Amino acid sequence: MDKVYSSAKEAIADIPDGATIAIAGFFTAGVPRVLLKALIAKGVKNLTLACGCGPLVGAPEELAQLVKNKQLKRVIDSYGLYRSASKGAKDPFEQAVRAGEIELRIYPMGTLAERYRAAAAGIPAFYTPTGVGSVVEEELISNIEDQRKKKETRIFLGKRYVLEYALPPHFAFVHAYMGDREGNLRYRMTARNFNPIMAAAAGVTIAEVENLVEPGKLAPDDIHTPGIYVKRVVQVPRPKFAITID
């Protein structure tokens, strides 16, 4: 079973307008930037990018281009904006969020992790203690007023919990340190983060790998993402970037 595609362009060729794509990575670590660049080149629009913790803050050139091309309908994240208010005021993404041109939906990070996990595990929804006593308990947080919805809560053993739903993306873009032709993946240190759970949650997972190896080169005990979750593999150069966010 050979899942290798010759280029990122070929690997994302069937992504349609309106797709929901999970983008792995935590700020600068483990972000699938080659696949993001291919998405920009393809020019598909009306996209929902489902993130975990600021992969687009960690890939500012790609984000600026996606905003400029008006490809984004919605971004889901726990940390989607610059920390610095002055830097944010000049950021094209934040300007589009303020103008209501892009919908930004915010969740606690652990709730997002669990929403992907539920999707990966075939569980439709779950109760979590996170967000109780905050607006998260009462409503979906969004910059678009009519997207705000009340959430259900329930008391278990005297404590209140919030109902959150599985988040199954159509596609996932992940970045791995090593992968074989059959889609088994291994990540490196803190570049692992959201990669394995998004790979498992999506309908079609596309993996960019720094090192492409033959089956058998990754020892069975060293595989983080089993190949069943990965539909396509593309080899990319090891990225180089500045480690910084503002």
Add this chain to the structure above:
Amino acid sequence: MKFEGLSREMIALRASKEIKDGDYVNLGIGIPTLISNWIEGRDVILQSEIGMLKTGPLALGEGVDQDLINASCQPVALLPGTACFDIVESFSMIRSGRMDVVVMGALQVDEQGDYAGWANPARGLMGVGNIGGSMDLAVGAKKLLITMEHITNDGQPKIVKELTYPATTEGKVNMIFTDLAVIEVTPKGLLLKEVYPGLTPEDIQSVTEPKLIISPDMKEIEL
């Protein structure tokens, strides 16, 4: 009235004394991160929500590896025994109450132990903001410490009767460390335990909205 007080580094030093050997600890962005400078060499294990236990000190020069960052996006070093794992594992250990101590910055804390740290309405972002891991960390912490300046840049109290900013969590804060004072959140109210040398309880009260209870053992902050 603006009083002279501790620097951010010294607030971090004072808060670091509340961490016991053997504790698993998560430090938020800002003053909390500075605590890592004061616990080097101690038997304390730092968790970073990106997916790391036994997070090492900041890495410099040759030691920088782009696949090894903390949750504030700073390059860090490995230590003997450092473990890396994925985000689901990371938040499972956070949410299920394994963190002995969590230290966070705050925009406001109120006398019920609620705190606000994720959205500043003044930024005018229509209610959205960066939550990150703060709500999971706050809900799962065995002990939640807040480190912050006592008042805002324009002189408003940050310790208030009721939050006016959006809450991160309710009723979870145990202690507040500022440049001017150390305050414990108790069921009866805020207990003033330590003050910056030279300041009186009346001085602290003048920049604090809720009524403070003065501890009978109140003393000057010791570093």
